[in-house]
Structures are given as structure tokens and as C-alpha cells.
Amino acid sequence: VSSEVKAIPTVIEELAQQHPNNTWMTIPNDPELCNGLRNITYRELSLAVKSLASWISKEIGIGKIDIDTAAYIGVNDMGYAVAGSACIRAGYKALLPSPRNSQEGQASLFKTTNCNTLLHSAGVDSYVETIRTALPDIRVYQIPSFDDLLEIGANTTEPLHAYTDKEDDIVVILHTSGSTGLPKPIYHNNGSIHVMGQLRNLPVPDGRRNTQIALFQPDVPMPTVAPFFHMMGRAITWASVLNRAPIVVLPPEKPVNADIIIKVLEQARPRQMISPPSVLEEVVEAPGGLDALSKLDYVFFGGGPLATLTGEKLIKVTKLVSSPLAYRKIRMTGSISSGPLARELTWNWTVIKPADRRFQGVFHTFPNIKEWRTKDLFEQHPEKKGLWLYKGRKDDVIVLSNGEKFNPVGFEKIMESHPLVKGAVVVGQARFQTGLLIEPEWSLVSESEDPTRLLDQIWPLIERANAEAPGHGRVWRSDIAIAKRDKPFKRTPKSSIARRWTVELYNREIDALYSNEGTDEAVGKLPADADPDTTKDFLRKLFRVKELSIPDSASEDDDIFSFGTDSLQILALASSLSHACSEGREVTISPRDVYAHPTINSLAQFLQHGGEDSQISCEETMAKMVKKYTHGLSRKRGPADIRQPEQHTYILTGSTGSLGNYALQQLIASPSVAHIYCLNRSADAESRQRQTFQERGAPTDFSNVTFLQSDFSKDQFGLKDDVYGTMLDTVDLFIHNAWAMDFNKTLQTYESTHIAGTRRVVDFSLESKYRAHIVFRWRLPAIHPGETEVPEQMFDDHRIPIPGGYGESKHVASLILAAAAENAGVPASVIRAGQLAGPYGEGQPWNKHEWLPSIVISSKALSMVPERLGNQDEIDWVPMDLAARSVIDMSESRTQPDQDVLAVAHLVNPQAVSWSKIVPTVRDALEAETGNKVEVVPFRQWLDELKKSPATPEEVEKKPGIKLIDFYEGLLSEGGGLPQLSTSETEKLSTTVRTMKAVDEGLMKKWLGQWRE
CATH class of the missing domain: 1.10.1200.10 (ACP-like)
Structure with a gap:
């Protein structure tokens, strides 16, 4: 490598002349890597740069590099190298802002650097819009694609050269992360970039090796996962050109994941790679990951500390080297490895070198300083002189209120080694002791699961981390908070956790931890x-x-x-x-x-x-609650004494839910309905309802609907006297469909709003002019003892509901209604529902995350579908829109005075079929979609195959059944699942149930199509 300073465009042009057909970059031909890789040569790189420089000069003019700046944002591919070099060639400093900057951050960066021009690739519209919004006067241009540039370049005559090779000419602008405020620009001149080619000349102590020589080898491909707008990505790009070392990149359309990296390693067959620790840790844990890495001569990591467990696994199969290349935001630095100790326990140790402008880019960035404090923490090796262990950033150190100091990085890395933990942050700055925030790997945690149960599963690892921490750094169980699914930890472009941002994001939760x-x-x-x-x-x-x-x-x-x-x-x-x-x-x-x-x-x-x-037993608690809320019920006028209105007026609670949405749509369209009162907890129910109607193409004429915000924990549902009075005078049908689903809560938690609210519904009926008929739906969760078929009648057996507040509260409410019917003559229908499925007509698709859709979607990825569904093999599913119609049928059929005051109905499909009848349709559809043969196999074999899949986010996306493995195991158990529900009485109440058709090929195809979309 020449010691003469040259600008990057000059180096690219020389490489194109001297090594035109050598590979500079290897890129995937498609996002899935099904069609191999494509090599981009130095001739093509040079041609694209010249072509784009010419295009820039025609579109925005030739710049003066000491004055003018042009920014570029694009997808993470070779566009960054081409655009950055082309800007320089056309006379512009290249500003490369992170697409993830906030609107305020982008505005500050562009104004500070006097940049009023933005170039961008296709596919980044949202990022461009953020900048447009922040800077309305900015000039924006979409550049041609790489292949278009090659075609244009073939006809380009005189190439532009509006720059110099002067060492101190500023040519590229990057920026700080903005973790302590707004991002600040960092200016790179030709000299600081040239350092990346000189590091291989770094003097080497005896017994050591220059990692730069191993990392960037001429004509030896090296995969990289670093984002090219980031310092690590830019440094790798510059080093690849200056050392004639080709790099291999991942598909820009896909998020970085272990599967993609393993495929790239298999196809590119490199001898080394460099990666941030977080990515490397994921690859090591993935099936086949360690084997793929074992074929490399070297694995380099940088940007932060690597988990000890991961490092120990890697040193057994390859040479592992800690590279400071990616640690610094504003400097490039060389590193010396621990030489022949490549597979000993010194993989995470490095050599510290003194200041030298030839090898330390920071002294080009800041030419007037003599010393640079990196704020990094190192620990000297106890035995090997000259070796230092990187321990993290000075900013990471937590200083407790008693003055004790604790570096949390090791504790956090131990926690993040657990498959259920995506991220861990130790907190406690200026507090009396440390606390811990845990971000679960949400793809492995069911939405219905209590996240705090995660703590039980990871507690042994916390104990291990505590054992390795100093006494003042140990974490109490009570000082641990679980992150929220909708509030992910903040991360840097290298996927590492942005500690300051995350702590700010969770300030309230941290305050709650320390409120004691x-x-x-x-x-x-x-x-x-x-x-x-x-x-x-x-x-x-x-x-x-x-x-x-x-x-x-x-x-x-x-x-x-x-x-x-x-x-x-x-x-x-x-x-x-x-x-x-x-x-x-x-x-x-x-x-x-x-x-x-x-x-x-x-x-x-x-x-x-x-x-x-x-x-105290749950059964006793439920019995006491039923007694409490049925006290004082006495018969007044019976329904037979009450003349019913010509048109119905409904109260519908929970209208914004799945069933409620369809029910409201059908009630609005019914000529027998005069008016509907929708009672919901939220104040914006009407706008939400309108939006969901519009999304599925339903009419949004709400002229006969009144939306009311209600509170069932209060008398009169929290409504004003005049509104409540009007409803008492007009309402004859009350569909009580609202029930909060929260698996954290106990039966007692449901009492004030839902249980007491059910009694208030009973009282409403008793006071109403038409003795409103109450319709209440719940799902029977277990087989009734001793029954092979459950008859349509009430049971007061408190062992029926699944333990937990949700099921227990529904059971109690149904018994309150039964008592109200028997003791006070309140007309009531209790509807036990089976599996509600996707729509029969048009409408919202069946939720992909439920158990059956997850089986089908997982079967696509597994290329096999189960021939049976265990104890759920009988398909008596009811389409959601038909379920709503059935509920309305039952509500209106119960207004006849000659009927029993209490009706119990079963909302299941009387035309049940076995899953085996549906399987051929599913198999054929999956084969047509994938082009692969799909086997029909026993359920046990299917489930065993699913269990082999790693529980990574990418695998869970393709096989959502991974999250439901325990549930599927339950389907294989004897006697589990829903009981068979009799429908003989229900069919008398509902024409929809009586005429319902079995789930058939056409219906299944419709649902399959909706899931595919």
C-alpha cells in the first residue's frame, strides 16, 4: 500500500486501471440468496463513480469541495461507496447521515454542515420524508441505480476531477450518535481515510501479529454486517479499497440475522469476517452457525465486548480476535493481536499503541491536539505484559449513591446469553443499589403470557451473574423490571443497546423500582x-x-x-x-x-x-362472589306481562372487538332494529369503529347508532340521568360482549367493573320498560366432569373455568345471570362458544397468531402438514361473521313471552367435519404457493419437527407455531381440549346455526388466501 496520501476516488481509478477485473464487492442476486452471488469489479466501481459524478454535475452543478456539501441516504449496499466517492469527485463533501436520526437531529446536522442537497437511492422514502419535513427548502434527488450508472457510464466522456489529494482536505462528514444530545458532525480528511491503508505497516512487537493484515487481505473476500452510514461500515469500505481487499455484503432488503449470515458464509466461502458482538452471539447460537464460523481462519469482532460464553465457544473452532477498529466514533486505529495465542483465552485482549498520526486517524480529525482520551476502559492482563482487556466505556460505569462503582457490561452480557433475553440494562446511577431492566425476546413469549413469569425462567442466570459481580453490584429480585412489548430498547446501528436512550425511555419504570x-x-x-x-x-x-x-x-x-x-x-x-x-x-x-x-x-x-x-380455594371464592351479587334479586313483572316493541333497540357493549364489529354491522343493516347504543370504555370508539368498517369495506352510516363512553364500575354505567333514562324507556335487547382480557388479573380484580357490572346489567333489565333480554357469551374451556356431550343447560360446578381471573369471572357472571332469570324473571341467554374462525364473507382475516393459522403457516415453512389435530381434530368452527349473526338470532328469538326466561345456547358448527377432510386442501394450497412438495404426517412427527427449529425471531416469523409448542403438546394429551357441545336447542333459537354449513374446501381456501396476503 502506497504511503502517499490519495483521495478515495483517485485510489479507485488506479485500481480500475491496474486490477480492472478483480472483485471489490460481492453482493447477493436476490434477498433470499437463492440465485447466488454477484461480483462487482474495480472497473465497474470506477465506472459507476465517474458516471454518478457526471450525473451530479449536470443535476446540481460542480461543487467547490472546501465550501459545498451533498448528503446521501440509501439502502445498505454499494450505493454508499459509489455516492460518497462520486460526491467528492464532483466537488462536494459527502455527508452520510444515519437514516435513524430524529427529525430534529437531521435538521441540526444539515444546518451545522451547511448542506442543502440530499441524494438518495430508491427504497428510503420514509427517511427522505423525515428530512423534507425538517428542512422544507432542501433540494432532493433520487440517483440512478448501480446498473443504470454502469450503462450511463459507458457513454460518459471526460470524467470529472473537482477535488485534490491534499492530506488535510475534508471530504467526508459522519456524525456522533447523538446519545447525549443532537448528533454532532465529524469531519474526515484525506489523511484520516488514508490511515486505513497504512495500519498494515504498524510496527509489531515480538510475539504479536498485526490484525489489519489478517483482516484485509488482497483478493480474499470478507463478509461484513456493518451499516455503511456508520463509522464501522465506512472504515471497512475505505480499508477494502485501500488494501484491495474485497468485501461481501448481506441483502439490504433483509434485517441482519443468523440465517442470512450462515448462507453468505456458505456461498462466499470467505476466510475471515468482522461483526458486532450482538450479531456474532446470534450466529453462534443458531443451528449450523458455529459450524459455519469454524470454516473461517479468523473471526473479528468490534464495537463492544463479546459475551464470554460466546467467545469460549468460538476459540474452540477458529481464531477469534478483538478488533478496536469499530470501537471509536471518530478515529480509526490499528490493533495488534495476541499473536500465536490465537486459540488461548486471550482472544479478548489487545495491545495499546501510542499516538502516531500515521496510524491514528483522530490526529487528522483533530490536528491541533496531542492526546486523545477515548473514554474506554481497559484492564491489564495479570500475566502477559502489554495485553489489555477491553471492559467497555467510561460512560457505562455506574456510580452508586454511596460512591461504589460498578461496570455493568459483564453482568449484562451474561443475561443476554439466555435465549429468552433480547437485551439487559443494569441501572442505578446515583441510587443506593443496582437494578435491572430485561427486554424479552418477544417472538418467544406468547401475547397471552404474563411477561413477569419470564423472571422465574431466567432467575438461575441472574444468580450466576450476581455471583460474579461485586457485592454492591448484585441485583435484588424485587429490583428487576420487564420491558414492555410496545417499547423496545433503543439500539445503535450496530444493534447494541443505546444505554442512555434506553434509560431515558424507561425513566418512569426505573423511578418505580427505586421508589422504596x-x-x-x-x-x-x-x-x-x-x-x-x-x-x-x-x-x-x-x-x-x-x-x-x-x-x-x-x-x-x-x-x-x-x-x-x-x-x-x-x-x-x-x-x-x-x-x-x-x-x-x-x-x-x-x-x-x-x-x-x-x-x-x-x-x-x-x-x-x-x-x-x-x-382458600378458588371454588369457594367464586361461590361467595355469586352469592354476593345475586343477593336481593326478586321477581317483579315477568316477560309474559310485557308488550314488546315493533322494532328492537339494542345496547351493545364491546362493539370495537372482533365479534362486536360484525354484530354492529349487521344490526345497522337490519330493518327490525330502530337504534343501537354502543357502550365502550374508550372515548374514541366511534372513530375506531369507522376506521375498521372502512378497512373491510363496510358501510359507515352510523345515523342509527349512539356511541357512549361508559364505566360499568359505576351506577348507571357512568352515564347521565337523561341518557340512562332514555335507554330504560327504549332498550329491549342487551348484548353484553365487553370483557377485559388480562391474564395478570385475578377474579377479585374483575369484581368491581365486570362482576358488579353484570349485576348492574341485571338491574337495568329489571328497571327497563321492556325487561331487556340480556345476551352473554363466554367460552367453555374444559370438559365438564362425566360428560361426553355437554347439554344446553347451566352448571354451577366451579371447577369448570380455567384458573385465572378472566375465565373465572365469566363463569361467575353467567351464574349471576342464571340466578337473575330464575329468581327475578330477567330474560337471559348464556352462549357458550367454541372456536370462532375467519369470516364466511368478506372481512378481517382470522388472526395469524392463533393456534390454527399458526399451524398452517408453520406447515408451509416445514413442508409438512399434520394429518390430525389431536383432541381438536373435530372441526366445528364458526366463522366470525356467522357467529355475530347467530348471537343476534338468539337475542331476537328470546323476546317471545311463551319461552323459558333462561336459555343456554352453544355457538358451535353442528356440521362438524374431521381435520383429515380439510388437510388435502391445505396441502395443495401450500404446494401451489411454495412450489415444494408438502407431506402429510402424524401430528407428533410434525410437532417434533417444529421443535427442532431454533426460536430465533426469523424462524418464529416463518413458523409462528414455535410460540405455541406447549399448547400443541396439550392437543396430543388424552381428554384435553373443548368438549362436544350439543346444539339441539340452539338450532331452535338461531336459523344461522341451524343452516350453517361445514367448513369446506372453499372456506379454507379463502382463509389461506387471507393469511398469504
């Missing part, structure tokens, strides 16, 4: 031998300190959630309780414990039992 710092002083400790009254008094005091909005008049059996207590307050309360109960015993109270004991009485009893539940 002042609690000890305010409320003291709860002695282990505290009596019931002392415990209750302590809780009341703690609630006041934590500012829970619980009135003094609240009873000891009132649900704290009924007063607006939120999840952050529960997090803080659980943490404080753990600390308050720590005197003389080891008790950890989790948020789940508070959810399970939401009253002063129940929580006090739980604490007195040392954080363990007493033996």
Missing part, C-alpha cells in the same frame, strides 16, 4: 411477627406514601385497581413491600403477587403467610 428508597424512613419495616391489624395499617400507610388514589372510605375488601392503580404503581409497591418485609426473613414480593391479592385484606393475609397463599 424513601419508603423505609416514611413507613418503616414490617416485622415478621406483625398481627393482622398491624399489617393492614402498614399497607394503608404504604399506599398513601406511594400515592395510590385510594380514598379513606375504601373498605379492606375493595379492589385497589378499581381506583385507577396502574402497572407502574404496582411495580413500585412490589419493590417497597419486598424491602419492608426483609427484616428477619427473606421475602420477595413480585408485581404478580400484588395483582393476585388486590385488596388490603387479601394482601395482608398473603404477607402474614410469608409471601405464600393461604388455602
